[in-house]
Amino acid sequence: MAQTISIGRRGAITLPAKIRKRFGLEEDDQLLIEETEQGLLLRPAVSIPVELYTEKRIQEFAADDDAVSKVLDDMGVK
Numbered sequence: 001m002a003q004t005i006s007i008g009r010r011g012a013i014t015l016p017a018k019i020r021k022r023f024g025l026e027e028d029d030q031l032l033i034e035e036t037e038q039g040l041l042l043r044p045a046v047s048i049p050v051e052l053y054t055e056k057r058i059q060e061f062a063a064d065d066d067a068v069s070k071v072l073d074d075m076g077v078k
Contacts (some may be wrong), residue, residue, distance in 0.1 A: 005013055016024065023044065030045040
């Protein structure tokens with residue numbers, strides 16, 4: 001389904017509401033734009049949140065690991 005859209009003075013484009021809804025796009029979502037042999041390709045960008053672990057958080061993980069190991073040992077699971 002081809003539609004015509006315009007490029008604004010500052011280079012902004014507006015995606016039609018039907019297309020935004022179909023692809024689950026919302027305000028402030030990011031898109032990737034790529035040049036292809038056929039022209040321009042727009043697709044949703046995937047972002048994954050990154051957590052930087054503090055020393056305290058690392059110790060919490062270690063404590064959880066120790067607790068799981070103890071339960072498994074008590075159950076006779078190796």
